[in-house]
Amino acid sequence: MTSHIPLPQGPVTADLASDRRRDRSATQQRILEAAQAILTEEGPSGFGVNAVARASGVDKQLIYRYFGGLDGLLSGLGERIAAWWQEKLLQGPSPTPMASYGALIEALALRVLHVMRTEPLAVQCALWELADNTQPVKALAAARGRALGAWMARAKGDLQPPDGVDAPAVNAMIISALSYMVLASRNAPTVIGLATDDEATWIRIETALRALIQGVYGAQAR
Amino acid sequence: MTSHIPLPQGPVTADLASDRRRDRSATQQRILEAAQAILTEEGPSGFGVNAVARASGVDKQLIYRYFGGLDGLLSGLGERIAAWWQEKLLQGPSPTPMASYGALIEALALRVLHVMRTEPLAVQCALWELADNTQPVKALAAARGRALGAWMARAKGDLQPPDGVDAPAVNAMIISALSYMVLASRNAPTVIGLATDDEATWIRIETALRALIQGVYGAQAR
DNA sequence: CTGATAAGTCACCGATTGGTGACAACTAAT
DNA sequence: ATTAGTTGTCACCAATCGGTGACTTATCAG
Numbered sequence A, B: 001m002t003s004h005i006p007l008p009q010g011p012v013t014a015d016l017a018s019d020r021r022r023d024r025s026a027t028q029q030r031i032l033e034a035a036q037a038i039l040t041e042e043g044p045s046g047f048g049v050n051a052v053a054r055a056s057g058v059d060k061q062l063i064y065r066y067f068g069g070l071d072g073l074l075s076g077l078g079e080r081i082a083a084w085w086q087e088k089l090l091q092g093p094s095p096t097p098m099a100s101y102g103a104l105i106e107a108l109a110l111r112v113l114h115v116m117r118t119e120p121l122a123v124q125c126a127l128w129e130l131a132d133n134t135q136p137v138k139a140l141a142a143a144r145g146r147a148l149g150a151w152m153a154r155a156k157g158d159l160q161p162p163d164g165v166d167a168p169a170v171n172a173m174i175i176s177a178l179s180y181m182v183l184a185s186r187n188a189p190t191v192i193g194l195a196t197d198d199e200a201t202w203i204r205i206e207t208a209l210r211a212l213i214q215g216v217y218g219a220q221a222r
Numbered sequence C: 001c002t003g004a005t006a007a008g009t010c011a012c013c014g015a016t017t018g019g020t021g022a023c024a025a026c027t028a029a030t
Numbered sequence D: 001a002t003t004a005g006t007t008g009t010c011a012c013c014a015a016t017c018g019g020t021g022a023c024t025t026a027t028c029a030g
Helices: A024-042 A051-055 A060-067 A070-088 A101-118 A120-131 A135-156 A167-187 A199-217 B024-042 B050-055 B060-067 B068-088 B101-118 B122-132 B135-154 B167-187 B198-216
Strands: none
Touching: A024 A051, A024 A060, A024 A070, A024 A120, A051 A060, A051 A070, A060 A070, A070 A101, A070 A120, A070 A135, A101 A120, A101 A135, A101 A167, A101 A199, A120 A167, A120 B024, A120 B122, A120 B167, A167 A199, A167 B060, A167 B122, A167 B135, A167 B167, A167 B198, A199 B068, A199 B167, A199 B198, B024 B050, B024 B060, B024 B068, B024 B122, B050 B060, B050 B068, B060 B068, B068 B101, B068 B122, B068 B135, B101 B122, B101 B135, B101 B167, B101 B198, B122 B135, B122 B167
8 A cells, every 4th residue: 555656766876775675576475465456456457567567666577577477467366366265265154064055055145245245356356257258367266166165065064955956056146146236236326226335235135145045945944 | 340441431532432421410320339339249348439430430530529528429329228228128028917926027037137148238238337337337227227127117017025025135136146147157167166158057047046036936826 | 706697677669548639521501 | 602610531649558678786606
């Protein structure tokens, strides 16, 4: 936040600003941190070599040297964000084995909703995945998918969905619904007739979510 | 498609190319058509004054004269697309009064899914609404909302959702789920673990959709 | 202390963007 | 036929983009 301005740092004969010693890996780190910050704050459209160089106070030439260009930078950022997803999903109420399959999905859905609503980076990533289809961005989507899968595996135990219900399809729809509503609520005060700028609406959404899940997976053990 | 190249048309003393007589409203129409085509084919990121001018074979100066710039062009395009939405939603199986509230929502959801899957413009509009928050784009979203509402009003009759179910919230989630899945399937072969590049998966999604709706709105009259 | 090499810096490139000013060509009313 | 006003055309602008070449400066092995 404080280093967004490319410090004056003496044009010639720089004798100050040398508190930042020459350190390749530290510079790489600075670049990646700035890249993540840019994506978080400005979104995919504001992302680029120039913006990252500006925000990190590092000459863009170094981005090319260390990451080989925009694609390389994206790949590096992708790895960083993949780790971030793991952390964000796994933290919070620990995914202990659940009482029923419905409860498991409910917990997962609520967790996803919470992360999407509180983490701008999550939203920007989702947005990017929808708008862009270049390889590094696809890797981002894959990383999120893995994080979700890991969470499921940890919490599932030996629970099984009821017979006659296509659990993967239903689950995908539920996660999709939440993702879309959070994305859409960013730019519009009302989404499909729901006033998403009102906090009470999100309580209604959570309730509706429970109703949907109970409806398909049964009102069994809760 | 054929007029993407800005026809040579004699730099001086143009005696041909005058089959296109000087006609303001016709030119405006050409511009709007090209704008819609660009949005449909290239998406929001490819949209711009230069692109539209190029595609329509019209000098971009005229875009500024007749629409007052990019924002004005977007507004004009917005009106055009609002009408398009009305048409697309209302065509197909006419929204006759349904047997039950669940059946009504199911029909609406299937209609939306069909339009989203078969009309690239619908997808690009949704994408644009998510990525951009400028006024003309917001108007686009509002237009779609109105089209949906009109469909509902026409088909609803005096049906009422069962007591104890927050119908607006549930409906919004269902439409959101479908929207997100279609959007996400554009760039990724698999969405939340679902292979959306396989047509069979979409049948599963429709089935899951019915299960969800019956779950909340009851298995009553079908 | 001396070089070689890596790290950092700066000035540029071509392309593209949204946007304007000035001018030529056509149309229509007088 | 002359003229006024519209329509179309073209050349330009500043800003930004991703990307590169060439330079200075610091670090460290010998």
